[in-house]
Amino acid sequence: MAGSYDDRDGKIWMDGKLVEWRDAKVHILTHAMHYASSVFEGERAYGGRIFLSRKHSERLHFSASCLDFEIPWTVDQIEAAKEEVLKANGLSDAYVRAIAWRGSGEDMGVAARRNPVRLAIAAWEWGSYYGDAKFKGAKLDIAKWKRPSPETIPVHAKAAGLYMICTISKHQAENKGCSDALFMDYRGYVAEATGANIFFVKDGEVHTPLPDCFLNGLTRQTVIGMLKDMGVTVHERHILPEELEGFEQCWLTGTAAEVTPVGQIGSYNFEVGELTRKVAQEYEKLVRS
Template sequence: MSAKSKPFVQTSGDIWLNGQFVEVEKTSIPILTHGLHYGSAVFEGERAYGGTIFKSAEHTRRLMNSCNLLGFDLPVNFETFEQAKRETLSRSGMQEAYVRAIVWKGSGGLGVGTGDNQVNAAIAMWQMDPYFKPTSGGLRLDISDWRRPPPDCAPVKAKAAGLYAICTMSKDKAAQRGFDDALMYDYEGRVAECTGAHIFFCRDGALFTPKADWMIDGITRASVLEIAAKRGISVTEKTIMPDEMSTYNECFIVGSAVEVVPVGEIKGQIFTPGKITQQIVGDYNKMKYGRPI
């Protein structure tokens, strides 16, 4: 199993950039961009299904909150940004697309502080295969050597580019070791999340997932909680220690890019994709197209 075969890149079409549509081939970012050097950037990863961006408003609100946490504002208002996403999708001609919205501090000064550097915003879209290739056995997860930071050391509720450095290193190391992704613990050694997805476990027909107090609020995670409530499936949000993982028989990860994917192994600990996982996968595939569950 491996990540999708096509690269995550938009090779043609228009990008929305600071209020205007620009051909992707004509876009460029100055080398002395603050966000490139110091990580003053936030982003959202979204998906469009059937010509509609799934949970678009929730993503834009989270993007605005991430901006606020890093000390700057989205340079346009909520509805203007929502309309920009809709128009970018329409211009692309795609019904199914990956959506990347990003806001960053640009050039103008290159000290650690951002000063009066311009705040930029862009929206790009491209076709995307499944993040992971389907398999009946589920994903194989490594355990990351890196831990998620505590809330008093980083803006953990922001989807900030700089916070993804340890995710990138963890993902790359997992691939080098022959795994599909990596599970990360938090600063106290508790089960946290994968490099770009939240994690759920199942035992006796009930779901268990780590509390999101010190992690970004997952929009797909919230969708799974909604599905579980509609299906009458018990969900417990709790502290999960590594040695507890052996008490669960099913496991899956969720995220806007990965969607809902079964897990078959976490570094030697075996899980069997079962009835609950299959139910959540099926219901999510209905929900993302606006179909009733």
């Protein structure tokens, strides 16, 4: 599947039924468009099976609750809808996007309690998120924006509004010839990339930022479990920017990113080492098992 995302063949599940891809539309006065009242999930299907599908559906409900709305479809109904979308589009290996939002209704201000909550699920073929970087190592810029304090926004929700600075930072990174950007948090600690968590290796042990002000990704959790099963020590902790110089290897994790090695962050260089390659290989085996 190629071309503009609003002009394709296929089916999208929308509010309880499959509709033609080009007919999956919302009104211009949709609350989410004006006030970012939407949450979403990015998932991948391998061989017809969505990896950690139910956990994604459960997190979608959790994110909605963080934004003070309730999705009028159960986790089981969302699971069935995702399967229906894959089947209707004849997809086996695919990216799946579920999104819930406050639609247009009687309210058109900050408050929107009288507006309906809507849900849509789409799926499409999508290769490596970082292209060739998945094999030779991504190059990251260091973002000027910082991940905010938990006192300012619901940082543990996968909410659209949290990605505003991600889009800005990724555009700035691409203008510099980079694949992505690395955020620090509001305290100055290393946080995450624009859509992926980050891991570092030093002396055979792994260090990864503590997700106390950003999303604790499902792929992140999976990889930590894999590392512990491999007998690798994992330190979840606050990491200072000056520590980057001492790390030997680095990789990103995320549903879209999967496990992507990092070769450079700003002026710091990393090798695509044995542990990085092993984690990527083992993850690939796991999602297809």
